Amino acid sequence: MTTTVAGVGVGVxxxxxxxxxxxxIFVAFIAIVALFSVLNSDFLSPGNLTNIVLQxxxxxxxxxxxxxxxxxxxxxLSVGSVVALTGAVAAEVVIxxxxxxxxxxxxxxxxxxxxxxxxxxxxxxVGIPGFIVTLAGMLLFRGLTYIVLxxxxxxxxxxxxxxxxxxxxxxxxxxxxxxTFTVVIFAIAVVGYAVSQWRTRRGRIAYQQVVESMPxxxxxxxxxAAVVMWFGSQLARSRGLPIVLILLAVLIIAYSIVMQKxxxxxxxxxxxxxxxxxxxxxxxVRKVTFWTFVNxxxxxxxxxxxxxxxTNGAQPGAGNMFELDAIAACFIGGxxxxxGVGRVTGAMVGGLIMAVLANGMQLMGxxxxxxxxxxxxxxxxxxxxxIWNRRRAEATR
Amino acid sequence: MNExxxxxxxxxxxxxxxxxxxxxxxxxxxEVRAHEVVALVGDNGAGKSTLARMVSGVLQPxxxxxxxxxxxxxxxxxxxxxxxxxxxxxxxxxxxDNLDVTANLFLGHELRENGMLQDGRMEQIxxxxxxxxxxxxxxVRTPLSALSAGQRQSVAIARTLIGDPRLVVLDEPTAAxxxxxxxxxxxxxxxxxDLGLGVILISHNMTDVRAVSDRIEVLRHGRNNGxxxxxxxxxxxxxxxITGATHVEPGLRSVG
Ligand SMILES: Nc1ncnc2c1ncn2[C@@H]1O[C@H](COP(=O)(O)OP(=O)(O)O)[C@@H](O)[C@H]1O
Ligand SMILES: [Mg+2]
Numbered sequence: 001m002t003t004t005v006a007g008v009g010v011g012v013x014x015x016x017x018x019x020x021x022x023x024x025i026f027v028a029f030i031a032i033v034a035l036f037s038v039l040n041s042d043f044l045s046p047g048n049l050t051n052i053v054l055q056x057x058x059x060x061x062x063x064x065x066x067x068x069x070x071x072x073x074x075x076x077l078s079v080g081s082v083v084a085l086t087g088a089v090a091a092e093v094v095i096x097x098x099x100x101x102x103x104x105x106x107x108x109x110x111x112x113x114x115x116x117x118x119x120x121x122x123x124x125x126v127g128i129p130g131f132i133v134t135l136a137g138m139l140l141f142r143g144l145t146y147i148v149l150x151x152x153x154x155x156x157x158x159x160x161x162x163x164x165x166x167x168x169x170x171x172x173x174x175x176x177x178x179x180t181f182t183v184v185i186f187a188i189a190v191v192g193y194a195v196s197q198w199r200t201r202r203g204r205i206a207y208q209q210v211v212e213s214m215p216x217x218x219x220x221x222x223x224x225a226a227v228v229m230w231f232g233s234q235l236a237r238s239r240g241l242p243i244v245l246i247l248l249a250v251l252i253i254a255y256s257i258v259m260q261k262x263x264x265x266x267x268x269x270x271x272x273x274x275x276x277x278x279x280x281x282x283x284x285v286r287k288v289t290f291w292t293f294v295n296x297x298x299x300x301x302x303x304x305x306x307x308x309x310x311t312n313g314a315q316p317g318a319g320n321m322f323e324l325d326a327i328a329a330c331f332i333g334g335x336x337x338x339x340g341v342g343r344v345t346g347a348m349v350g351g352l353i354m355a356v357l358a359n360g361m362q363l364m365g366x367x368x369x370x371x372x373x374x375x376x377x378x379x380x381x382x383x384x385x386x387i388w389n390r391r392r393a394e395a396t397r
Numbered sequence: 398m399n400e401x402x403x404x405x406x407x408x409x410x411x412x413x414x415x416x417x418x419x420x421x422x423x424x425x426x427x428e429v430r431a432h433e434v435v436a437l438v439g440d441n442g443a444g445k446s447t448l449a450r451m452v453s454g455v456l457q458p459x460x461x462x463x464x465x466x467x468x469x470x471x472x473x474x475x476x477x478x479x480x481x482x483x484x485x486x487x488x489x490x491x492x493x494d495n496l497d498v499t500a501n502l503f504l505g506h507e508l509r510e511n512g513m514l515q516d517g518r519m520e521q522i523x524x525x526x527x528x529x530x531x532x533x534x535x536x537v538r539t540p541l542s543a544l545s546a547g548q549r550q551s552v553a554i555a556r557t558l559i560g561d562p563r564l565v566v567l568d569e570p571t572a573a574x575x576x577x578x579x580x581x582x583x584x585x586x587x588x589x590x591d592l593g594l595g596v597i598l599i600s601h602n603m604t605d606v607r608a609v610s611d612r613i614e615v616l617r618h619g620r621n622n623g624x625x626x627x628x629x630x631x632x633x634x635x636x637x638x639i640t641g642a643t644h645v646e647p648g649l650r651s652v653g
Contacts, residue, residue, distance in 0.1 A: 261514055263507050266496075270504055273495035280455060280491040281505035282476035340495035 036360035046238035056355035065299035073339025074130035078137030083319030086304030091314035116297020155313025165309035170240025186232025272339030404467030412461035439616035454478035
């Protein structure tokens with residue numbers, strides 16, 4: 001009997017500490033948004049919100065794949081170079097080769113896939129740590145980018161390819177000064193969110209797990225719905241629904257499902273949590289490791305396409321330091337530095353914190369130098385908070 | 398009846414294994430029949446875990462033959478062992494702290510439909526299995542990091558009830574357990590035997606060993622050092638074999 005009570009007690013405490021961690025990120029995010037909206041009246045304007053989405057989408061795309069790599073207990077330092085290489089290949093095909101836009105996209109994806117296979121092979125089959133393999137990859141693929149581009153930039157893409165990162169879906173259902181289609185899409189998203197939260201809650205109750213009280217639960221849903229609908233209406237007031245945002249939403253939902261509901265995702269968590277246990281239990285560690293790196297390569301090529309479309313060309317130096325933004329997004333979003341812990345949604349919030357920080361400081365005319373200092377300190381504090389939090393949880397156990 | 402007379406469930410003959418300069422096992426014979434609990438005892442470093450890990454597919458012998466129901470086999474990996482319906486509780490438990498109870502129970506053998514987890518069914522089975530073991534685990538969704546040592550051991554043992562095994566290997570399964578929990582594990586072992594399974598029990602606790610096992614095999618310095626009928630052997634005789642006070646020549650072994 002006492003064991004049961006103790007067990008539940010730990011569960012409650014665990015829930016509280018985990019929520020402190022999670023809500024900690026959200027509170028930080030909201031605080032930053034509030035700060036910048038006070039400091040600068042343009043910050044929450046429709047135009048600027050649209051800008052944030054367009055400007056940082058590729059980091060968020062990278063962070064999705066990076067989160068999986070980090071949960072696996074690995075790291076990928078090469079993604080910035082892969083963004084450059086895949087963008088360069090697409091530019092060669094579309095701009096120089098005059099091929100249609102989708103051929104460019106496809107070639108970029110194929111290159112990303114091959115890059116992933118290459119790195120996955122060295123990590124999974126040869127057993128070299130991902131840190132080393134992808135450090136080599138960072139140099140290797142940057143060099144290849146220079147070779148592919150012959151040391152010069154290529155532009156412009158224009159047309160449909162350009163539209164991937166700069167296009168909007170609007171006017172489908174008309175509207176007066178505000179795009180109805182965008183609003184409808186956001187309304188569907190809000191309803192979906194509410195339903196899934198409700199189902200999770202009922203599941204937790206069925207397992208006698210702790211849930212927030214009903215009024216609190218409803219309040220949470222209402223607040224989230226209000227914020228999301230407001231964000232949607234701001235976009236609708238500007239240029240409508242960015243295509244990139246749709247792509248991003250699809251990726252986030254798909255990869256959340258992969259990580260939480262699929263066998264593959266479960267095995268990634270198991271390998272990162274206890275490699276030995278995973279091996280002894282018959283998890284195919286090599287196979288899972290290999291495909292996680294392949295996935296990262298493909299997502300890096302998606303980011304490469306989006307980035308080259310956004311900049312309307314390919315530059316040898318494109319994507320420099322993107323890997324650091326993506327890695328920082330994961331750790332700020334609660335991923336553990338030792339693997340096994342982290343969520344796609346957490347990495348997204350982490351990425352948004354970085355995005356909002358950068359954008360807000362830009363609006364205020366803060367220079368690159370100070371921006372880097374601030375980003376570095378935020379990353380350090382986020383991880384320090386995480387470690388402090390975990391120590392406290394262990395001490396109270 | 399047929400089973401008892403026929404080929405043993407597991408037969409290992411002249412098994413040897415070296416780790417560099419350490420000769421962990423040399424020329425060991427070992428046998429388990431269906432409906433039988435065989436205890437494997439010996440001092441620390443005698444080679445018990447090494448032998449168990451060969452049965453679980455973690456290690457391969459340098460020399461020797463392994464047969465399952467008379468068929469010579471190579472248990473080349475833990476997955477192969479699982480396919481041969483061999484389940485193991487490892488000495489270090491081999492659990493993932495970051496996953497919940499259900500995920501640990503099914504780790505590596507998740508119920509799936511088109512690559513997606515069937516969480517509902519897995520949780521249902523987990524609850525049934527834990528109820529059978531009378532283990533006090535707050536919820537099948539509790540992360541392992543929140544469990545006590547005894548609860549973790551219950552989860553490790555519960556894993557042997559997944560996937561219909563015919564041979565169960567338990568390496569020091571009661572090490573972290575209270576008296577009450579130990580009694581439950583011993584009852585569980587007896588239940589496995591009654592179901593017709595073969596069980597290998599590695600333990601330091603002679604009382605436990607004598608309570609449930611049919612036969613006791615002693616290892617000393619990586620060699621067989623006696624095989625005893627549990628019901629007819631005294632505590633002192635077994636201890637003498639473990640410490641080396643009696644030395645049993647391979648040819649003179651009396652297989653009970
Ligand atoms: N992976 C390994 N590498 C090197 N030596 C090992 C390894 N595993 C076991 N040994 C050695 O083999 C011997 C037998 O170990 P083990 O089977 O764990 O004994 P027991 O379980 O009976 O205590 C010991 O001397 C141990 O140090
Ligand atoms: Mg041992």
